[in-house]
Amino acid sequence: MLLIYILTFTFIGSIASLVGSFFLLTRRRLTESFSGQIINFAAGVLLATAFLDLLPEAAKEARGGNIFTPVLLGIVIFFFAERFIQWFHGHHQHGQMTNTWLILAGDGVHNFIDGVIITASFLTSIPLGIVTSLAVGAHEIPQEIADMSVLLANGLSKKRALLYNFLSALTAFAGAILAFFFAATIRENLYIFLSLTAGFFIYISASDLIPSLHEKYLKNRRFSDSLIFISGILAVFIFSRIFRG
Numbered sequence: 001m002l003l004i005y006i007l008t009f010t011f012i013g014s015i016a017s018l019v020g021s022f023f024l025l026t027r028r029r030l031t032e033s034f035s036g037q038i039i040n041f042a043a044g045v046l047l048a049t050a051f052l053d054l055l056p057e058a059a060k061e062a063r064g065g066n067i068f069t070p071v072l073l074g075i076v077i078f079f080f081a082e083r084f085i086q087w088f089h090g091h092h093q094h095g096q097m098t099n100t101w102l103i104l105a106g107d108g109v110h111n112f113i114d115g116v117i118i119t120a121s122f123l124t125s126i127p128l129g130i131v132t133s134l135a136v137g138a139h140e141i142p143q144e145i146a147d148m149s150v151l152l153a154n155g156l157s158k159k160r161a162l163l164y165n166f167l168s169a170l171t172a173f174a175g176a177i178l179a180f181f182f183a184a185t186i187r188e189n190l191y192i193f194l195s196l197t198a199g200f201f202i203y204i205s206a207s208d209l210i211p212s213l214h215e216k217y218l219k220n221r222r223f224s225d226s227l228i229f230i231s232g233i234l235a236v237f238i239f240s241r242i243f244r245g
Contacts, residue, residue, distance in 0.1 A: 002180075006176050006180060012133065014111075014169040021161075038142045040213055040225050041229070042138040042141070044235075045134065046201040047201070048235075049201055050197075050198040052236060057124050058198065061124065070192045070196045071196070071199040076199075078200055107165075108167075108168045114136045114140065115171070115173060115177075118132060118172075118176055119179035119183075120194065121194070127240065128240075139204055139209070151164065151165070
């Protein structure tokens with residue numbers, strides 16, 4: 001039963017990201033505008049999930065263990081992952097296909113990690129798994145739209161770009177299933193995985209999403225974007241309270 005929950009919500013997250021990519025192919029201007037609002041929402045969702053759900057659960061599971069070191073480690077891991085991608089991209093300018101395969105490889109690894117994160121959360125509790133899955137989906141949609149834009153700019157046909165995005169999304173299932181079959185190991189160190197996930201979410205929100213929100217605010221001066229950010233936080237707060245009774 002637990003595996004069905006894991007696969008279902010991994011599927012929902014993957015389909016959500018592909019829907020965003022599909023709409024980019026058919027309604028480019030509308031999708032790019034909508035993507036900006038999703039980024040506002042996702043930034044709030046990721047922060048709220050980290051601080052309101054993952055870290056409290058990690059502290060409960062730790063039984064006196066240190067949850068802050070894994071949080072810091074999660075932030076550092078994502079920092080160097082991005083730095084590696086930036087370095088690799090800067091040293092391999094031998095044509096568009098190199099950039100294309102780099103994006104697909106990075107996206108595949110990212111989706112694989114998302115699958116592991118979803119499984120680790122469901123191993124704690126089904127409500128936490130659902131909330132975490134929604135957080136993963138919220139930040140995957142704008143990312144997949146951005147990746148699709150680059151693939152199309154690199155000259156790939158719409159069908160091929162969508163196919164590659166679909167194949168990349170499948171790695172989330174590989175991560176989820178692999179983590180499930182190593183559930184005993186994950187359960188023994190559950191607080192570490194939850195804390196790492198919190199670190200990932202904090203880094204993505206604080207380093208990638210929020211700075212882009214500030215840049216857009218300087219251009220349009222719309223306070224409504226801030227309200228969407230707050231609504232992401234409130235959504236997690238309300239949603240998690242409903243599922244936790």
